[in-house]
Amino acid sequence: GESVGLHLPTLSVQEGDNSIINCAYSNSASDYFIWYKQESGKGPQFIIDIRSNMDKRQGQRVTVLLNKTVKHLSLQIAATQPGDSAVYFCAENPWGGKLIFGQGTELSVKP
Amino acid sequence: NAGVTQTPKFQVLKTGQSMTLQCAQDMNHEYMSWYRQDPGMGLRLIHYSVGAGITDQGEVPNGYNVSRSTTEDFPLRLLSAAPSQTSVYFCASSPASLGYEQYFGPGTRLTVT
Numbered sequence: 001g002e003s004v005g006l007h008l009p010t011l012s013v014q015e016g017d018n019s020i021i022n023c024a025y026s027n028s029a030s031d032y033f034i035w036y037k038q039e040s041g042k043g044p045q046f047i048i049d050i051r052s053n054m055d056k057r058q059g060q061r062v063t064v065l066l067n068k069t070v071k072h073l074s075l076q077i078a079a080t081q082p083g084d085s086a087v088y089f090c091a092e093n094p095w096g097g098k099l100i101f102g103q104g105t106e107l108s109v110k111p
Numbered sequence: 112n113a114g115v116t117q118t119p120k121f122q123v124l125k126t127g128q129s130m131t132l133q134c135a136q137d138m139n140h141e142y143m144s145w146y147r148q149d150p151g152m153g154l155r156l157i158h159y160s161v162g163a164g165i166t167d168q169g170e171v172p173n174g175y176n177v178s179r180s181t182t183e184d185f186p187l188r189l190l191s192a193a194p195s196q197t198s199v200y201f202c203a204s205s206p207a208s209l210g211y212e213q214y215f216g217p218g219t220r221l222t223v224t
Contacts, residue, residue, distance in 0.1 A: 009151075034212055043115075043201050043215035044154070087155055098169065099144075099213060101153030 012108045019077040023090035026071060030104045032093035035064060035075045038104070039086045047075070047088075079105075085109045112137050115216035117202050118121040127133045132187040132219050134202030142205040143185040144213065147171065147198040154201060160185055192223045 013019045017029070031052040036044035048075075050057045050064045057064050063076040073090050087106050091099045118133045136143065144159035146169075156169030160179040174196060176188040185204075189196060199220050203213040 036215075043203075043217050045215070046212040049212055075201075091153075098156055098159065099154075101146075101155070103151070103153050 003009075009103065010106045010108065011044070012110060013080050015082060015109055016079055019075075019080045019107060019109075021075045021077075021088050021090075021107065023073040023075075023102050024071060025073060025090075025092045025100075027092060027094045027100070028068075028071065030092040030094040033064070033066060033073050034091045034093070034099070035062075035073075036089045036091060036101075037084075037086045038089065044089060046066050080107075080109050082109045082111055112192050114138065115202055115204050115214050117200075117216035117219050119219060120217065121220050123224065124189075125224055126193060128192050129188070130192065131223070132189075132200055132202075133184050134185045134187065134216060136185075136202075136204040136214070137183065138204060138206075138214070139182060140204035140206050140214075141182065142207055142211075142213075144169070144177065144203050145175070145177065145185070145187045146201045146203065147196075148201060148218075149198050157187065157200075161175075189221075192221075194223045197221060197223045 034049045035047040037047050038044045048059045050066050060098050061078045065074045087104045089101050089104045091101045113134045118142040141162045145157040146154035148154050155171050160166045167175050199218050201218045204217040205211045205213045
């Protein structure tokens with residue numbers, strides 16, 4: 001079946017460094033991908049999205065890269081800050097609004 | 112806009128009890144959905160609705176019922192709670208079913224003893 005998974009369950013970075021969180025997806029029909037950030041005790045918050053007709057999309061301090069050839073998605077956070085500490089989920093939207101979430105990566109930022 | 116609201120925030124049930132988790136959104140979104148999140152896992156889709164009067168099953172629908180009588184509200188019913196339903200439940204809404212971000216509520220933490 002379809003699945004979205006993350007390569008690393010935890011990531012620890014130094015404040016100011018860049019962070020890269022990776023995600024693999026298996027459904028080649030997916031045409032929309034989202035990254036969510038979830039802080040402890042809260043619901044997921046939208047970070048950035050990308051459609052399958054794009055390879056890269058940039059936001060404020062975040063960049064999402066999509067490699068459809070190898071079904072790989074990544075989230076890059078520039079100049080990581082302590083406030084970026086959270087669990088990050090990728091999700092794919094293959095059809096009918098059924099978002100399929102990956103397991104999540106916990107990002108820990110050391111001051 | 113309040114966005115997506117959920118009540119209650121916390122709930123403890125005994126096995127076999129029933130209850131309804133409430134979800135409401137004031138963004139006039141057509142699409143609403145319910146997810147559960149278990150420790151160390153991503154969100155799994157329970158049920159979803161593409162509009163008032165229309166609901167469908169997600170990945171893990173067993174033990175849960177939903178209805179969508181209005182655009183704003185999408186309650187989730189547990190008819191006979193089981194310990195396996197201990198989880199955090201999130202409601203989400205979106206302008207449409209495909210190609211739009213989903214806005215999540217703050218969640219309901221449910222414990223079934």
